[in-house]
Amino acid sequence: MTSRKALNVIQDGGADPLGAEPMNPSRRAFLRTAAAGAAVSALAGCGVDVGEFLRSHFKELSRDELAKVLAKVERRNKERFGKDTKVTAEGPRPGVEFGYGLDISRCVGCRRCVYACVKENNQSREQPQIHWIRVLEMEKDHGVDLAHSELYYDADTVPRPGKFYFPVQCQQCRNPPCVKACPTQATWKEQDGIVVIDYDWCIGCRCCMSACPYGARHMNWAEPKLPAAELNPVQHYLGNRPRPKGVVEKCTFCIQRTRNGRYPACVEVCPVGARKFGNLLDPESEIRRVMETKRVFVFKEELATHPQFYYFYAT
Amino acid sequence: MRQKSTPWIVVLLAALVAARALASQPAAKPAAPPEKKKEILYEARPPPFSDGIFPCMECHKDQKDPTRRELGFHDEQQAVFDHDAEHRWCLDCHDLQNRDVLRLASGATVPFTESYRLCGQCHGDKYRDWRAGVHGRRVGMWDGAKTYLLCVSCHNPHSPSFKGVKEITVDGKLTVAPTLEKIKPEPRPARPEEMRGWKRPAEAGR
Numbered sequence: 001m002t003s004r005k006a007l008n009v010i011q012d013g014g015a016d017p018l019g020a021e022p023m024n025p026s027r028r029a030f031l032r033t034a035a036a037g038a039a040v041s042a043l044a045g046c047g048v049d050v051g052e053f054l055r056s057h058f059k060e061l062s063r064d065e066l067a068k069v070l071a072k073v074e075r076r077n078k079e080r081f082g083k084d085t086k087v088t089a090e091g092p093r094p095g096v097e098f099g100y101g102l103d104i105s106r107c108v109g110c111r112r113c114v115y116a117c118v119k120e121n122n123q124s125r126e127q128p129q130i131h132w133i134r135v136l137e138m139e140k141d142h143g144v145d146l147a148h149s150e151l152y153y154d155a156d157t158v159p160r161p162g163k164f165y166f167p168v169q170c171q172q173c174r175n176p177p178c179v180k181a182c183p184t185q186a187t188w189k190e191q192d193g194i195v196v197i198d199y200d201w202c203i204g205c206r207c208c209m210s211a212c213p214y215g216a217r218h219m220n221w222a223e224p225k226l227p228a229a230e231l232n233p234v235q236h237y238l239g240n241r242p243r244p245k246g247v248v249e250k251c252t253f254c255i256q257r258t259r260n261g262r263y264p265a266c267v268e269v270c271p272v273g274a275r276k277f278g279n280l281l282d283p284e285s286e287i288r289r290v291m292e293t294k295r296v297f298v299f300k301e302e303l304a305t306h307p308q309f310y311y312f313y314a315t
Numbered sequence: 316m317r318q319k320s321t322p323w324i325v326v327l328l329a330a331l332v333a334a335r336a337l338a339s340q341p342a343a344k345p346a347a348p349p350e351k352k353k354e355i356l357y358e359a360r361p362p363p364f365s366d367g368i369f370p371c372m373e374c375h376k377d378q379k380d381p382t383r384r385e386l387g388f389h390d391e392q393q394a395v396f397d398h399d400a401e402h403r404w405c406l407d408c409h410d411l412q413n414r415d416v417l418r419l420a421s422g423a424t425v426p427f428t429e430s431y432r433l434c435g436q437c438h439g440d441k442y443r444d445w446r447a448g449v450h451g452r453r454v455g456m457w458d459g460a461k462t463y464l465l466c467v468s469c470h471n472p473h474s475p476s477f478k479g480v481k482e483i484t485v486d487g488k489l490t491v492a493p494t495l496e497k498i499k500p501e502p503r504p505a506r507p508e509e510m511r512g513w514k515r516p517a518e519a520g521r
């Protein structure tokens with residue numbers, strides 16, 4: 001393969017293929033030294049956790065520091081929900097690059113995936129209601145055309161005559177505009193292709209939201225409303241751990257499941273089997289079979305985002 | 316039932332999915348195509364029989380008339396039958412001698428748990444896709460053991476075009492069965508203005 005810049009999957013710890021500038025995640029190096037005195041006490045005074053404010057970027061954390069960070073998240077979960085949770089930070093597996101296929105000749109627009117995702121990934125249930133998957137109803141006469149699409153369709157039964165359904169979620173781009181837009185490097189692409197967010201690092205500026213051409217990123221405009229009884233206790237630090245107010249979140253291919261070999265929740269729930277998932281580097285995988293035998297396209301190809309999320313027609 | 320777990324599979328599986336408990340042995344022959352390099356454990360969900368309909372031989376012991384005709388029983392199937400109705404009838408797929416099994420075109424019989432072999436005789440393209448995991452729903456591990464559904468879990472064999480499915484329990488296992496009604500979608504998302512305290516009229520549902 002030729003090494004076209006835009007197609008490189010970002011290597012952890014390596015040079016940043018997205019920009020010419022070398023990566024410098026320790027943006028608070030200055031603070032760490034200069035703020036030792038008065039600034040620190042001032043921070044403590046306004047309720048900010050000093051240790052958290054001054055800690056290193058996720059990728060720079062040592063094993064011990066990471067363990068401390070995870071323990072702290074579990075502690076906070078306990079305070080907030082009164083429940084024990086297991087928060088991990090399972091890394092990408094070597095030789096794995098995730099690919100997702102969505103069969104739009106099968107999807108019937110039932111929205112089961114939308115709510116399975118909410119349940120799995122601990123989104124705020126209402127005010128704000130956050131859905132990582134948005135199912136658009138489109139007209140067969142117009143094809144895939146956002147100008148003729150409806151997100152808020154109400155129907156007694158689906159599919160409706162003359163319509164087809166086009167679910168949209170994070171496309172896990174190989175050339176992610178959101179990563180380039182983030183001023184604090186709170187979001188980045190991992191080696192298996194998942195674009196992740198460190199909610200502790202996100203300052204809520206929403207630059208990524210305006211950069212994303214798929215509307216895949218969602219802001220917690222208010223304190224998320226997540227009933228303790230509905231909390232999913234199996235959590236990933238970069239995925240479905242409960243979010244605070246004022247941070248951005250999005251689909252992570254169910255990182256807490258897929259890094260352990262499981263299918264994402266939306267894949268398992270889809271009653272028509274429209275959703276396919278697997279390792280693009282494994283020639284035997286379901287997703288490779290889709291790529292090799294079906295008509296496949298990516299959404300908004302003209303933007304050169306190079307998604308790892310593919311739409312296809314099985315018939 | 317066939318015992319699938321030879322020791323080397325167990326070893327391989329343990330390596331692949333260390334912590335996954337093998338709840339039960341596969342109810343049917345695994346669908347893994349022989350050319351597949353990696354051996355992965357597949358488990359079929361049980362066929363979605365209507366309550367009390369199986370075993371068929373309880374009623375069909377003495378019925379051995381092979382002539383194609385309008386039946387005086389099984390109205391529920393005859394009323395909906397729409398599977399190339401002009402050319403097909405019961406005994407094209409059901410075995411005359413033993414109603415508890417199905418019959419291939421070759422005359423060989425297959426159990427209901429392997430009905431996909433019967434369907435695959437005509438629907439070869441779908442059968443290939445299904446075996447590769449491209450057609451139909453699967454549950455489990457993308458890199459390991461998974462559970463698949465039979466064709467008849469989603470397609471009513473007597474009226475096979477897909478309409479909808481509902482969840483059922485067979486022998487304590489959750490599976491799905493085809494319905495003749497289409498699926499009701501989940502509630503639409505809230506509009507932004509509705510999230511700012513505006514209350515949706517109660518009659519609109521959600």
Ligand code: SF4
Pocket residue numbers: 106107108109110111112113114135165167269270271272273274275
């Ligand atoms: S669950 Fe499957 S069929 Fe239903 S909307 Fe989602 S992708 Fe479409």
